[in-house]
Amino acid sequence: MTRKQSGFTLIELMIVVAIIGILAAIAIPQYQNYVARSEAASALATIRSVQTDAEDIMVRGLQPIIGDAADGDANAANQRSLGIAGDASGSGDITVTGYTLGGTVNLVYTFDTNGVSPQVQGTNVTLSRTEDGVWQCTTTIDANFAPGDCGQPAADGDGDGDGN
Numbered sequence: 001m002t003r004k005q006s007g008f009t010l011i012e013l014m015i016v017v018a019i020i021g022i023l024a025a026i027a028i029p030q031y032q033n034y035v036a037r038s039e040a041a042s043a044l045a046t047i048r049s050v051q052t053d054a055e056d057i058m059v060r061g062l063q064p065i066i067g068d069a070a071d072g073d074a075n076a077a078n079q080r081s082l083g084i085a086g087d088a089s090g091s092g093d094i095t096v097t098g099y100t101l102g103g104t105v106n107l108v109y110t111f112d113t114n115g116v117s118p119q120v121q122g123t124n125v126t127l128s129r130t131e132d133g134v135w136q137c138t139t140t141i142d143a144n145f146a147p148g149d150c151g152q153p154a155a156d157g158d159g160d161g162d163g164n
Contacts, residue, residue, distance in 0.1 A: 036117035043109040
């Protein structure tokens with residue numbers, strides 16, 4: 001009794017490879033978009049983690065800062081650390097800007113220009129406190145990738161996104 005050889009034909013293998021190629025062409029860009037959205041959400045979560053500390057420091061009439069107050073700094077007595085390093089995240093830097101005594105402050109997360117998704121490179125997420133104590137999130141990330149509760153900054157003509 002002779003045994004018939006079994007296996008896949010060349011055309012069957014080519015069809016499988018074509019199907020895998022089509023699926024990859026759809027899945028890879030979607031995955032990259034997912035990664036960009038998750039990086040943006042992570043940036044917001046990072047600065048939201050110090051929002052309560054910043055509010056507490058502001059209510060006490062002190063200046064929230066990243067890192068520790070410098071011993072030789074004349075303002076060191078009026079500064080309190082948020083308890084986070086500026087480079088706490090491997091994908092960007094955290095800074096504090098726009099501080100006014102008992103009024104406003106901005107917690108800014110700026111993405112690096114490499115090592116992150118191209119959709120978020122060099123962009124930022126900002127949590128801003130108004131004089132009324134209201135916190136608002138704005139971002140320069142494209143709306144397709146921005147965290148859901150962050151809007152685009154107001155156009156202000158001078159390019160810094162502060163509305164002034």
